[in-house]
Structure formats: C-alpha cells, structure tokens
Amino acid sequence: MKNKRARAGIIAGVIVVALLALGISATTVVPAGHSGVVVTMGRVQKTALDEGLHFKLPFVQQIILMNNKIQKTEVASNSVSKDLQTVSSSVAINFHITKDAASDIYQNIGEQYADTVLQPAIQESVKAVTAQYTAEEMITKRSAVGDEIGQALSDKVSEYGILIDKFNIINFDFSEEFNAAIEQKQVAEQNKLRAETEKEQQIIEAEAAAKQKVIAAEAEAEATLKKAEAEAAANEKINASLSDGVLRYQQIEKWDGKYPNVVSSDSGILVTIPDQGNTGTTESGNGN
Incomplete structure (x- = not known):
C-alpha cells in the first residue's frame, strides 16, 4: 500500500514538473532593445517578435534574439591616396539593425552580420574615398573625407537593414x-x-x-x-x-655833431665847411 502511494506521489511530481516545463517552454520574453526571430522547425518567420512576453509552440518553435541597440565597432584600414601615399586609418562606427530587418538578417546573413557584411563594407568605403584625395587634402579636409566615407558605407549596408548612426575617423597615419x-x-x-x-x-x-x-x-x-x-x-x-x-628827428638823434667837409647843392656850388673850432673858408663857384 505504501509503495503504491509512493509511486503515485512520484508520478504526480513528474507530471507537475512536466507541466511546469511545458508552461515555461510555451512562453518567451524578448528583452528591451531586441527583436525575437521565430524559427519553426528550422523555418524563419518573416515577422519578428517585439519586446515583451510571447507564447510559442513548445519544442517546435525557437526564438532567436537579435540586438536592435546601437552598437560600436572600430576598424583599422590600409589604403592609398590619390598621390599614391600609403594611408593607415582607424575609424569608429556606430550602427544598429532595424526590427523589420531582423528576420532577413538572421536568415540570409546570420548573427555575425557585423563581421560578414559591415567590416568588408567599411574597408571598401575607406579605400574608395581615400583614393579620391591627396594625402594633404585628407589632412586639411578631414571632416569632408569622413562624411563621404560614412555616406558611402551607409549606401552599401542599408540594403541589408544595417543603419549607420555615426562615422568618425579616429586617425590618419602616413609614412x-x-x-x-x-x-x-x-x-x-x-x-x-x-x-x-x-x-x-x-x-x-x-x-x-x-x-x-x-x-x-x-x-x-x-x-x-x-x-x-x-x-x-x-x-x-x-x-x-x-x-x-x-x-628828421631820428637823423638828428643819430648825428654825431660833425659836419661833412664838403656838401653839394642843387646849384652845383661846393661848400667847404671847416672843422669845428677852426676858421674855415667857403668856396663857391658857378662851374666856370
């Protein structure tokens, strides 16, 4: 009797555990900043699950979490400038994948999409743009070069559902x-x-x-x-x-008291004036 009860208890426990496992396997939680890609018996559904609690078929469906948050990667690249100078560059990229593209990325590229698609696209974009500038222009027009590389990269990866949020050139090194x-x-x-x-x-x-x-x-x-x-x-x-x-007064003031010895008149008569204190003679003539 006791053995029957023990077996019944064990069976009940197993059933409870099985039900709990079944209940757990029938639900899934998609955390914030992620999309849930539904895979049913190996087949990927086109629509991914949003954030939150969802139900799924136990043991039949699998939920693959794809990160939709902004991610960052840094890449070193070697290229050649327009004037054939070797350029060693280091760039930093912020990117994310859209929820709508999560299922396609998982199905066509896989979870390592950053290595499979993004990294080669970065290398190709850097080399394509730096080849259009001289080494000196890359120094003086660094911001314009960075914007052009970022745009070229965005054009290459946007078709896969990968969006470039920010592109920065960390460094340019030359010989x-x-x-x-x-x-x-x-x-x-x-x-x-x-x-x-x-x-x-x-x-x-x-x-x-x-x-x-x-x-x-x-x-x-x-x-x-x-x-x-x-x-x-x-x-x-x-x-x-x-x-x-x-x-006349000024002339008198300047006179020293002496007369000149000879003076002339308009009549042509010469008069000799004796020195003061002496008896002098006066001569006159009419010119004959």
Whole structure:
C-alpha cells in the first residue's frame, strides 16, 4: 500500500514538473532593445517578435534574439591616396539593425552580420574615398573625407537593414617621409609668413616716419610763413607811422655833431665847411 502511494506521489511530481516545463517552454520574453526571430522547425518567420512576453509552440518553435541597440565597432584600414601615399586609418562606427530587418538578417546573413557584411563594407568605403584625395587634402579636409566615407558605407549596408548612426575617423597615419615633408612645408610657410609680416611692419614704420617728416616740414613752413607775415605787418605799421618830421628827428638823434667837409647843392656850388673850432673858408663857384 505504501509503495503504491509512493509511486503515485512520484508520478504526480513528474507530471507537475512536466507541466511546469511545458508552461515555461510555451512562453518567451524578448528583452528591451531586441527583436525575437521565430524559427519553426528550422523555418524563419518573416515577422519578428517585439519586446515583451510571447507564447510559442513548445519544442517546435525557437526564438532567436537579435540586438536592435546601437552598437560600436572600430576598424583599422590600409589604403592609398590619390598621390599614391600609403594611408593607415582607424575609424569608429556606430550602427544598429532595424526590427523589420531582423528576420532577413538572421536568415540570409546570420548573427555575425557585423563581421560578414559591415567590416568588408567599411574597408571598401575607406579605400574608395581615400583614393579620391591627396594625402594633404585628407589632412586639411578631414571632416569632408569622413562624411563621404560614412555616406558611402551607409549606401552599401542599408540594403541589408544595417543603419549607420555615426562615422568618425579616429586617425590618419602616413609614412615618415611624408610626415617629414609636411613638417618642412609648414616650417617654410611659417618662415614666409614671418618674413612677410616683418616686411609689412617695416613698410608701415617707413610710411609713418615719412608722414611724420611731411607733417614736421608743413608745420615748419607754416611757422615760417606766419613769421614772415607778422614781420611784414609790423614793417607796414612802422612805415605807416613814420612822417618827415619823425625821420628828421631820428637823423638828428643819430648825428654825431660833425659836419661833412664838403656838401653839394642843387646849384652845383661846393661848400667847404671847416672843422669845428677852426676858421674855415667857403668856396663857391658857378662851374666856370
């Protein structure tokens, strides 16, 4: 009797476990940021499951989780520039797959789609774009080169349901010879710019000095003109103030008290005036 009860208990336990296992196998949970690809007896359904709890056929259907979150990959690539310089580049890509494309990607590419499709497309895009630019242009137009590579990559992988969210060039490396040539060119340009700056400064200083001389000369000429005008005005005033009486008075003031020995008159008579203190003689004649 006891053995029968024990067997019954065991059977009941097995049934309960089986029911629990069946219940668990009949449900599945698709976590956030994922799509559930339904595989029924090896056949992939076109529509993937959304996030959340879903029911499935136990032991018949399998749910494959595909990541729809933004993922990141970094790739090193070697290429050749337009001027045949070797370019070693390192790029970083943010990408994700769409929910609608999850089933097709799993069926046609597999879960390793990043290695199967994305990586080769990155290499091809980098090489195709860098071949259109010289090495120097890749340095000076780095942002434009990055945008062009990103667009080329997006065009290649979008048909698979892989979307490129962001493309960045981490680094461009060139040969040592090219780096040395670029450095020499930069030094030469800096020296040229410095020489041009110094020349312009000298020209500015020379022009300033010449302008200063012109200003000084003009000021001196103006001062001389004003002085001459002042002297002329003063002489004019003096001449206007002089009369015959004043002139005779000035002559008397300047006379030393001595008469000249000989004076003439309008009649032609010569008169000899004796020295002061002596008796002199006066001669006159009419020219005969």
